[in-house]
Amino acid sequence: xxxxxxxxxxxxxxxxxxxxxxxxxxxxxxxxxxxxxxxxxxxxxxxxxxxxxxxxxxxxxxxxxxxxxxxxxxxxxxxxxxxxxxxxxxxx
Numbered sequence: 001x002x003x004x005x006x007x008x009x010x011x012x013x014x015x016x017x018x019x020x021x022x023x024x025x026x027x028x029x030x031x032x033x034x035x036x037x038x039x040x041x042x043x044x045x046x047x048x049x050x051x052x053x054x055x056x057x058x059x060x061x062x063x064x065x066x067x068x069x070x071x072x073x074x075x076x077x078x079x080x081x082x083x084x085x086x087x088x089x090x091x092x
Contacts, residue, residue, distance in 0.1 A: 010043070013090070017043055020086055026074060027067065038062050046087045056080035 001009075018039040022032055045058055060076040063069045
């Protein structure tokens with residue numbers, strides 16, 4: 001795969017993952033662009049071959065540290081499962 005194809009694939013995956021994250025309604029008052037940081041972090045991990053447990057840790061850390069949520073305000077395991085399932089179904 002050449003660099004242009006990789007960039008196009010990455011951008012397409014970014015857009016789809018961001019749409020999925022927004023649909024989870026984690027923080028209803030935030031603008032859609034507010035989730036760019038989380039989306040990029042998760043996509044990088046997925047592209048590196050991270051498993052569901054790693055995604056769960058990234059989600060937990062990012063939502064608590066970067067977004068100021070408490071662990072009780074979201075289910076990192078469920079979110080990681082949804083994201084990992086999306087990744088698996090899109091990248092067979």
